[in-house]
Amino acid sequence: MGENKHIEELDAFAKKYVQEVEQDIPSLDFTSNVMNTIIETKSSEVFKATPLISKKVWFLLFSILTVCIIYVSKGKSILETWTISNKFKFKPKLDFEFPNLFQSISVSNTMLMACFFFTLLIFIQFYFFKTRFEKDIDS
Template sequence: MEENKNIEKLDAFAKKYVQEIPQEKPSVDFTASIMQSILTENTYATNVFKPKALITKKGWLLIIGLLLVAIFVPFKQMKEYSFSIPEFDFSFFNKFQMPNFIESFSVSNIVLYAVFFFGLMIIAQLVFLKDYFDKRVY
């Protein structure tokens, strides 16, 4: 009971002093000044945020070069440089009797066309979405 009286007194006190506070009116050019500050803030934010690629062009060239070297350099020539690749015997795979799923598995042309066009649509969406988000950032 006593808590309710304290709450009522506090509520009456707050209402009295809130009514005494004079109302502030914004200036005539309040909206224009807010929009100007938002505009300056946006220009500052675009100067700060500059997207960069995770892998630079030099990095991509290095990766592609290493892949090409790994593909086109014959491994037998590497033995001359005292680098030998161990030879593994995979003949133990012949002991496993597994049914030939791949030979009995067939895919219709419609499914192949659907997968092909689905892949094309995913690539198209990636291109358009990247363009959309690039325009949104700038």
């Protein structure tokens, strides 16, 4: 019961002050002023396109892909020559051995070429979409 009285008081209060508020009447050229403002602002000021994947992440992904391709195609021998431990003759002793997970994996040249061209086509597609959407935003 007390809640209904409180709601009725709020309703009466709102009605009283809504009736007292003056109505704003826009000027005669309001629409043209708004349209001129919209036309004057450039789309680059309103919307700044930012890439979903930054350049650092692309570089990291490309590096990982390159290392994986080199590892699979050349095997461990080329990676062992690049390590710092061989250069400085530093070989720490480990009490445990890592299993050779990739020892039995062999990838054919056809598969490597297919992965390479697939990745190349993805990059071309990204470039195509980027330029197309930038043209749409600018115009």
